Amino acid sequence: MKRICLALCAILITLSLMPMTACGSGNVVVTIQKSGSPQVQTSQPPEHTHTPIGHETEEKQVHARQEAVSAVNQEEVPGPESPYKLPLDETGGMPFQDTFAQDPMTYDDPTIHVERFRLFNQETRYNCMIHYAKVKIADASQLRTASCRGFDNRSVARVDVIGRQVNAVLAVNGDFFGSHRDGYILRQGTVYRDRIERKCDLLLIDEDGDFHIIYYDEDQENIDKTQWNGKKVVNVFTFGPALIVNDEVVLNEFADPAHADAPGKGARTCIVQTGHLEYMVITCRELGVSLQDMVSLVQDLTEHVVCAYMLDGGFSSQLAFMGRLVNKIADDHARPVTDIVYFASAWPGDTAE
Numbered sequence: 001m002k003r004i005c006l007a008l009c010a011i012l013i014t015l016s017l018m019p020m021t022a023c024g025s026g027n028v029v030v031t032i033q034k035s036g037s038p039q040v041q042t043s044q045p046p047e048h049t050h051t052p053i054g055h056e057t058e059e060k061q062v063h064a065r066q067e068a069v070s071a072v073n074q075e076e077v078p079g080p081e082s083p084y085k086l087p088l089d090e091t092g093g094m095p096f097q098d099t100f101a102q103d104p105m106t107y108d109d110p111t112i113h114v115e116r117f118r119l120f121n122q123e124t125r126y127n128c129m130i131h132y133a134k135v136k137i138a139d140a141s142q143l144r145t146a147s148c149r150g151f152d153n154r155s156v157a158r159v160d161v162i163g164r165q166v167n168a169v170l171a172v173n174g175d176f177f178g179s180h181r182d183g184y185i186l187r188q189g190t191v192y193r194d195r196i197e198r199k200c201d202l203l204l205i206d207e208d209g210d211f212h213i214i215y216y217d218e219d220q221e222n223i224d225k226t227q228w229n230g231k232k233v234v235n236v237f238t239f240g241p242a243l244i245v246n247d248e249v250v251l252n253e254f255a256d257p258a259h260a261d262a263p264g265k266g267a268r269t270c271i272v273q274t275g276h277l278e279y280m281v282i283t284c285r286e287l288g289v290s291l292q293d294m295v296s297l298v299q300d301l302t303e304h305v306v307c308a309y310m311l312d313g314g315f316s317s318q319l320a321f322m323g324r325l326v327n328k329i330a331d332d333h334a335r336p337v338t339d340i341v342y343f344a345s346a347w348p349g350d351t352a353e
Helices: 002-017 058-075 159-165 291-301
Strands: 027-032 038-043 106-109 112-119 130-137 143-147 168-173 183-187 190-195 201-206 211-214 231-239 242-245 266-275 278-289 307-311 319-321 339-344
Touching: 112 168, 112 319, 112 339, 130 319, 143 159, 159 168, 159 319, 159 339, 168 266, 168 278, 201 307, 211 307, 231 307, 242 291, 266 291, 278 291, 291 307
Parallel strands: none
Antiparallel strands: 027 038, 106 112, 112 130, 130 278, 143 339, 168 319, 168 339, 183 190, 183 231, 201 211, 201 231, 242 307, 266 278, 266 307
């Protein structure tokens, strides 16, 4: 009993001599060795570090994404159409699985359905190859954006390369924000640039996955672009123009005509919202189409259009499916770009209960 008392006294004396530790900066651990003498250890929490996408092993990336999905789902109980939710950051989606690829044109897991199509020159009146895909997702967080090496960086890579880094089931090029220094760049909930100079239609995507347009002739500088009718805006693109809104053609060729080259034919990329959490992406290559042609093409391919908006085109116009570029431009040339728009799976596979 006397030895126990001496040991406890030694512990109290040691603790009284230790400097106070700020809350959250470390944990004091006291252990008693077999000899009865106390040993004090201070454990520091790991520092927060940023690791660029693609620098971790695939196994660590999968584990991190599974933990992120689990954490988000514990904080917010999803609705009946939203069994899983991805975090609002740049970590990417869950790895797509070959078992859900029914054929080379379809991917279908419990959180995402993608079906892509190809129209050959002779099958259309536009005299160009057209690749398009229709997408249905379970949660708005599965519609995402990604960059080559950060949205404050101008590094470039092909769409399929960036897409593989974030497990994109389907990806298209974005607005190539790195090719200019102006515009409004809000990606995955963070504003990276606020410099309205060119007169472009802006595409806003809110937290529910709905599309909204701020037209080129509106007071874009003074409009709050971080929310729309009380809903958080998670992505904003500076390109355009907008083609169709609520089934009405709104194309205005004065919306930065030099940028869009409205009268001319060229390779183009268009993203369309067709319903609640339902989308379509269209790319055309070779001779390409005019903006008026694209309006007609969108109307041909879907019965209802919430919003149709043009992204970057030319050699930037790329569509990747499950990590593979499927619409190679003439001579297999595809321009490296700074950013993509993509749809990801939120299905964690074996970790799901």
